[in-house]
Amino acid sequence: LPWRIGLTGGIGSGKSTVVAMLQALGAPVLDADALARACTAPGGAAIEPIRATFGPAFIGPDGALDRDQMRALVFAQPAARQRLEAIVHPLVRAAIEQACAQIRQQGRSDCVVLDLPLLAESPHWREQVDAVWVVDCTPETQTARVLQRNGWPLAQVQAVLAAQASRAERLALADVVLDNDAPTTLAQLQAQVQRAYAEQRHQFGL
Numbered sequence: 001l002p003w004r005i006g007l008t009g010g011i012g013s014g015k016s017t018v019v020a021m022l023q024a025l026g027a028p029v030l031d032a033d034a035l036a037r038a039c040t041a042p043g044g045a046a047i048e049p050i051r052a053t054f055g056p057a058f059i060g061p062d063g064a065l066d067r068d069q070m071r072a073l074v075f076a077q078p079a080a081r082q083r084l085e086a087i088v089h090p091l092v093r094a095a096i097e098q099a100c101a102q103i104r105q106q107g108r109s110d111c112v113v114l115d116l117p118l119l120a121e122s123p124h125w126r127e128q129v130d131a132v133w134v135v136d137c138t139p140e141t142q143t144a145r146v147l148q149r150n151g152w153p154l155a156q157v158q159a160v161l162a163a164q165a166s167r168a169e170r171l172a173l174a175d176v177v178l179d180n181d182a183p184t185t186l187a188q189l190q191a192q193v194q195r196a197y198a199e200q201r202h203q204f205g206l
């Protein structure tokens with residue numbers, strides 16, 4: 001305890017929307033992206049290992065990871081991405097363990113949600129959770145939402161979609177699928193979240 005739900009979904013799938021709905025139901029949510037950003041902020045635990053591995057050029061004058069440079073490097077070199085992940089993932093995992101221990105000690109909840117955007121891309125996350133929840137929709141719906149929300153050019157949306165795990169890869173990992181394809185309404189999504197959360201708690205024996 002606490003039991004862990006790993007929540008994931010591709011860009012524009014509605015994952016942040018589901019996070020807010022789960023929080024409204026009282027579930028504590030730990031945000032893996034925020035934890036990764038914290039350890040690559042000035043003074044963060046990943047900074048010195050990154051400097052040692054990649055060189056000082058990847059640390060900005062403020063002492064934070066230079067995200068633009070690192071993004072360009074890992075985009076060009078998959079091996080560099082693996083070295084970066086080997087530094088950052090254990091730190092994020094440790095931060096999650098610590099937060100879960102705190103939640104348990106304080107008796108705040110017996111079930112936490114881990115917001116893991118890259119669960120399907122980095123399958124080791126599968127071992128850190130008791131159930132995988134996928135917010136699912138077609139790439140067409142993802143594209144329409146991101147075009148509308150971010151105002152990006154189509155090519156940029158397509159490039160991000162191509163770099164992420166495919167819909168099928170994500171679904172293959174799912175214990176619970178939340179269908180958020182158009183024309184699912186927010187009320188319909190909310191109803192699915194509520195039912196899935198109650199069923200999941202029941203399955204966990206809570």
Ligand code: ATP
Binds near residue numbers: 010016189
């Ligand atoms: P990202 O990974 O890009 O942050 P996300 O998976 O967290 O995306 P959201 O931010 O939750 O996705 O949703 C993307 C956009 O689509 C938002 O503007 C959200 O309001 C809208 N949206 C999500 N689900 C629905 C829905 N069922 N009906 C209408 N709009 C929706």
